[in-house]
Amino acid sequence: MSSAADSLSEPQVLAHTKRRLFPDTDESTTYAVADTQFAKDEWLPGQPVEPAIRERLAPFNHVRIGGGYPDLVGVRTLESDLLAVDRLGDEPPLIAIEAKGMTNSGVDTQRGIVQAYDRLHEANAAYLAAPSAAISETDRTLARELNVGVLGVDATGTVAALEVPRVVGNRTTSEATALRFQASTQGVADASFGLNHPKNYLGYPLAHYATGDTATLLSEYKVVSAVTDARRGAAFLGLIKDGVSAEGVELTSLGEEVIRFAKARYGSVDAALAAFEDWYRSSKRFVDLAPAWGRLARRVVFAYPATELLVTELQTMYEDGITEPSLVDTVEYLHELHPSFTVELFVRGDDGVRREVLTDDGELRPSALADGSVYHSPTVFQLKAMLYHTGILAERGAEPSRLEPLEDSWALREPV
Numbered sequence: 001m002s003s004a005a006d007s008l009s010e011p012q013v014l015a016h017t018k019r020r021l022f023p024d025t026d027e028s029t030t031y032a033v034a035d036t037q038f039a040k041d042e043w044l045p046g047q048p049v050e051p052a053i054r055e056r057l058a059p060f061n062h063v064r065i066g067g068g069y070p071d072l073v074g075v076r077t078l079e080s081d082l083l084a085v086d087r088l089g090d091e092p093p094l095i096a097i098e099a100k101g102m103t104n105s106g107v108d109t110q111r112g113i114v115q116a117y118d119r120l121h122e123a124n125a126a127y128l129a130a131p132s133a134a135i136s137e138t139d140r141t142l143a144r145e146l147n148v149g150v151l152g153v154d155a156t157g158t159v160a161a162l163e164v165p166r167v168v169g170n171r172t173t174s175e176a177t178a179l180r181f182q183a184s185t186q187g188v189a190d191a192s193f194g195l196n197h198p199k200n201y202l203g204y205p206l207a208h209y210a211t212g213d214t215a216t217l218l219s220e221y222k223v224v225s226a227v228t229d230a231r232r233g234a235a236f237l238g239l240i241k242d243g244v245s246a247e248g249v250e251l252t253s254l255g256e257e258v259i260r261f262a263k264a265r266y267g268s269v270d271a272a273l274a275a276f277e278d279w280y281r282s283s284k285r286f287v288d289l290a291p292a293w294g295r296l297a298r299r300v301v302f303a304y305p306a307t308e309l310l311v312t313e314l315q316t317m318y319e320d321g322i323t324e325p326s327l328v329d330t331v332e333y334l335h336e337l338h339p340s341f342t343v344e345l346f347v348r349g350d351d352g353v354r355r356e357v358l359t360d361d362g363e364l365r366p367s368a369l370a371d372g373s374v375y376h377s378p379t380v381f382q383l384k385a386m387l388y389h390t391g392i393l394a395e396r397g398a399e400p401s402r403l404e405p406l407e408d409s410w411a412l413r414e415p416v
Contacts, residue, residue, distance in 0.1 A: 008131045010101030011038055011049050013153050014071050015056040017097055017129040020151070020159035021082065022074050029092050031182040032074025033061040033344075036362045039355040044103065059349030062362020063179065063340045066121040069362070070096035073123070075179050082149070083125055085167040093124035093167050094179060097151075100130040107134035110142065117146040125165050127151050135162060178340035181305055193236060193382035194229030196397065198286060198297035198389050203276055204234040205255040206262055210269045214249075221273040222280040233382075237300055254303060261296055286389035298390035306345055306383070311392060311412070313337065318415040327380065327408040328369045335364055345379055372403030380408070388413075 008016075014034060022032040034057035043049050063073050077092040096119035100112040109130050116126040128143060132152030143150045143163045150163035195201070203223035207214045215227040224230045231249070235242040239255035242248065251259070262272035279289060287294025301307055313334055317325050325333070334342040339362065347357050357368045368374060377400050384397030394413040398404075 007102045008153060008155065009043055009047060010071070010099050010103075011043050011053050011057065013101045013129050013131065014038065014097070014099040015053045016153045016157040016159055017099060017127075017151055018057060018072055019157070021072075021078065021095065021097070022076055030074070030076040031179060032072060032076070032095075033059050033063060033179070034072050035069050036060045036062045036354070036358045037360045038071070039351070039358070040360055054351050054355075058351035058354065060351070060354040060358065061178075061340055061343050062358065065094075065096050065123050066119040068115065068118060070115075070119050070123075070126075071099045072097040073119075073179060075182075078125075082161050082164060083167055084164050091180070094122070096120075096123040096126045097129055098127070100128065100134075102131065102134075107131060109134055109136070109139045113139060113143050113146060113148050113150075116143075116148045120147065120168060124167050124169065125149065127165065129153060129159070132160065132162075178338070178344050181341065182344050193233050193378040193386070195224065195226060195233055196382045196385035198301060198386045199276060199279055199290075199293070200224040200226075200230045201233045201237050201239060202258055202293065202297060202300070203273065204230045205239045205251055205258050206269050206273050208240065208249055209251065209259050210273060217273060221276050223273065223276045237304055239300065254300060258296065258300070265292065285391065287391040294390060297386075298392065301386050301390050301392070304383075306341075306379075307387070307392070309338065309341065310334075310387075314410060314412050315415060318412060323411065323415070325410050327375070327403070327405040327410055328366070330410045331369055332364060332366065346375055348374060348376055370405055372398075372400045372405055375400050375403065375405070384410075 018032060018034065022030060038049070038057050039054060039060045041048060062069055065073055073094070073096045075092050075094055078095070083093070096116065098112040098115040100107050100109055107130055109128060112128040112130060116128050119126040127149035129151040130153065132154045135150060135152050140150055140163050147165050147168065148163070149161065149165035152160045152162045200223065203218060207217040207223065210217055218224055218227055218230065231242065234240045238252055239258060241250045241252055259269060262269050266272040266275065282289055286297060314325065314330070317333055322329060331342060331346050343358065347353060353374050357365055357374050359365060380403060381397040381399050384393060387393040388396035391413055394411045395409045398408060
C-alpha cells in the first residue's frame, strides 16, 4: 500500500524541491526554470496539475543539459547541507534536478539517478528528487557511486538531503549559458533596463565619480531624473558593480574607461557632464548627435552578453537573404540555433505567457509570437532602442503595448 509520501506526483515533488533549492529570495545570482512539460494542465490522464504548482514551477523553458532535458535546472550557490562544495570559482554552480513521482507502475528512482548522472556532462551538480518512502538503500548506494545527490520529499513538502553530491567542473554550452545569463546581474528575468537611451547609463558612472551627490548631479546636469533606473541599467551594462561595498557602488574596468574618455575629451568629469545638457530630450540617434560618445556607447552596448549573439545571427540572416527580419522572424531564427537563450531573452517568464508561446516539447507556437504582450520589454523596447542609438539596428524599439511583432524590423543598420 502506498503511503501519503510516496503518492506524491512528479510535479508536486518538483515544486517542493524548487522551493527548497531555489527559494523566493532577492539573490541576484539565482535563476531556475522547470521543463515545459510541467506547464500543461494535466500531468497524467485524470491527474490535473494545480495552478499553485505551476505557479511555483514557473518560468518554463526546454533546456538541454547533457543528453537530455532536466526537469529543473538553475543557478544558485547552495547551502553546505545540500552540496559538498559551495562554490565553483567565482560563479555559483549550474544545478540539474530529475524528479520522480508516483505513477501506475510505481516510482522509478533508479532511472532518475541515471538521468541525473547524464546531466553531469554539463551541470556542476545533479540530483534525484523523489518521495522519501520510495528511496531505497540501493538507490542511495548507486547515487553515491555516480556522484548524484538524492533529495527525499515527504507528504508535508519537507525536502531532506539524503545524499550530497560533490560539485564538478564542466564545459559551458550555449544552453547552460542561457541560465547563467539570467542568473547574472545582466539577465532580463525580472528587471534590467528601465530607460531606452544609452546616455542615461553612461552618465551614471560620471556622476558617481564626480564630487557631490550622484542623484543631485544627474538632475543638475539634466542627464536623467530616473536615478534608480539609471543605476540599475549601468549595472546591467557592466559599468558599475552595485551593492559590493560600503558605498554601494564601484566602477568596473568598463566604467573606468568611461571616466578616462570623459577626462581625455573634456579635461574633467564635470565638464563632460555639462555636455549632457545639449542632448536633453533629443530624439535624434545618439551616434549621429554625438558621434564620439555614440561610439563609446556602442562599445559598452556591444559588451552586453546578448548583443554579440544578436548581431552575429542578424548578419547571418542577412547573408541568407532575410534582409528585413521582423521580430517574429528573428525569434524563430534564433530559436533554431539558441533555443533556451532566445526564450530567456525575448519571452516573458510568466506562467501563462510561457505556456502560450511554448509547446510541452519546448517548440515555439508561431501564432503566439504575433502578440506583442508576450515579449520582454527590456529586450524589445529598451535594449533595441539602445542598439538603434548606437547605430547597430536600423529602427528603434517599441513598448509591448504598442508592438506589432510581424512589422517590427530588426534589420542591421550596416550589414556587412
